[in-house]
Amino acid sequence: MSRPPELTTIRLLCVEDNPDDVELLGIALEQADPHRQYLMHRVDEAGSFVSALEQEHFDAILCDFNLPRFSPYAALQILMTRRCGVPLVVVTRAIGEEAAVHVLRCGAKDYVTKDKLGTLPQVIERVMTERQRVVEQERLTRELQEAYRRLKKLSARLVVAQERERSLISRELHDELGQTLTGMVIHLHAASRAPSGDEAERHRETAMEMAQSAVKQVRTLSFSLRPAQLDLLGLVAATQSAAHRITDAAGLICTFSARGKEPESLGETASVALRVVQEALNNVVRHAKAETVSVRLRFLPSDRIAVLVVDDGIGFEKRELLGGAPSERNVGLYGMIERTELAGGRLHIRTRPGRGVAVRAVL
Template sequence: MADPRSAPEPATIRLLCVEDNPDDVELLSLALERGDPAHTYELTRVDDATSFAEALEGNFDAILCDFNMPRFSPYAALQILVARRSAVPLVVVTRAIGEEAAVHVLRCGAKDYVTKDKMGTLPQIIERVMRDRQRAAEKERLDRELDSAYKRLKRLSSRLVAAQERERSLISRELHDQLGQTLTGVVIHLHAAERARDADAARKYHDTAVEMANAAVEQLKTLSFSLRPAQLDLLGLVAAVQSAVQRIAEPAGLTFSVTSRGEEPSPPSETAAVAMRLVQEALNNVLRHAKASHVTIRLRFLPDGRIGLLVIDDGVGFDKKEMLTGQPSERNVGLYGMIERTELAGGRLTVRTRPGQGVCLRAVL
């Protein structure tokens, strides 16, 4: 975060002078010239509420306000600033002011005060209140960013729970519809083998049960691979991605290329599994929606264990604004899932696409 104190000061400092005596404004200008020759001060004089309110339409760095005026006062000026939600700092300039009055005007919102017999300190006071304004603006900006990040974190947390439930439902369905039915068939054929009256029939039922058991093993391997490929830990991310792309793309007649740059860490970094999941989900989206003939996957291994991922297809593309507007639905749940998974891993996913021009997904993890 940049230190507000290191922010460059403006070459010309614009001051709004609330003063009924033009000669006093001239004295202010001379005092500023002598006290701070490094800067140019531009002074604009007003002497009543109307001209003050109109002048606030301009851009001023600070306000110098006389304490004793017949038609206006620093209290009235401060009320106008509050009503307009203006952050321009106001400094009271006066010939004489008691301690009680000084405390009261500061409590009402003035940033400081200076007596006219000590005008030599005015440049330092102006510099300080301008710095305070910069720090206050920086704090307000950070507070807004923090509040936005907190709200985003709450949304991500709720989406994470939903994503976990979706994955559990998918695994449950896969286990029930595929592995469960296959194992049920194994049990049925084994019971049939036991009840068979001759050896040939029993052997036939037994052989069928063995075939189905082998099929169950293959289904379990496939399901295990979709959760976390063994190649990821044994051979690394590039080999795992190559294998996953081959498993998904070849049966669908989709041509592909997988390339990498940089030195892959060993063992794989914590974000490697996230990159793997993004590739799998991106390929599934390509097969379901893109009508593509070729897909390109590029991996880049960056310093500090970061991973860059690029997935490009030559399919039909989509309207990005329409797809990502509103809440996650059956139509965009895959894309939302990729965005959420990337952000939860501390990364960022960007999507570039237009109808008829394919899709480019870029993630940095």
């Protein structure tokens, strides 16, 4: 034997001085809409009205137009002051057209005369639906405003990140490659002015060694901008190679796994995923005091990529480290967050002191 379906409960706040009229309202609602359960709470003055709003949640308010100690206008004023969006419907025996228009302009959602209570369930349903739509619009507006604030903040960080990257490349070119090329030129000039062939040969050999060093430096710089392995071998092989290169040098035990089918052509998010893994592992080596680290790569539908790096190190207090502006202490973490968000993804960091760190990015 099947159980009867549960009735939907509608909570109504009835502003009415006559208890008999509230009972008649309940009977009319049950007869007109037997598929719902209407729970009615009666008040007849401002104090009990405010108290009821504070203590319970109501789906709608039914307010008589002619009350000795209260009125729909006073109720609407209280709702506006309290920024309460519960819809108010005027229920009265008779109301003139001018009064009806006025109360609607003041904020009432509708009115129903007591000789037509059969239409009240439809009116309640409509004003509740309108209220849900307004609440949804307000939620979307808040999310849009928050997204706009995040975009402004991210745009400002983008400029800083770009300048930081340019400064790093400029320093590498000046301090490393520039000095190497300058040394080559000096030795080549020295070779051309050398009094003997042996001395000239020594200068040429030194210049050749410096040229080879310059080539190596260019490759290193090129790899830092976009690893060649990414295009030649794919994301899985490049990530696994980078992970073991970083962890083996530090004596860490590293496990690597990949799941899903890697796409034949990799987008820009692939290089971001590799960078996140590299930065996360560098943070583990520098700060975590870990023994083991796990790297997981997942290829998700719609060409999304998920990256997870988990270590068993000392962890940190997340709010304390990421609560302020970027600094030397947290520049690596902010760098991962910036890279991920600029690629349209999200990065989550889960950690507690003594419990290791888990970095997860979805791109």
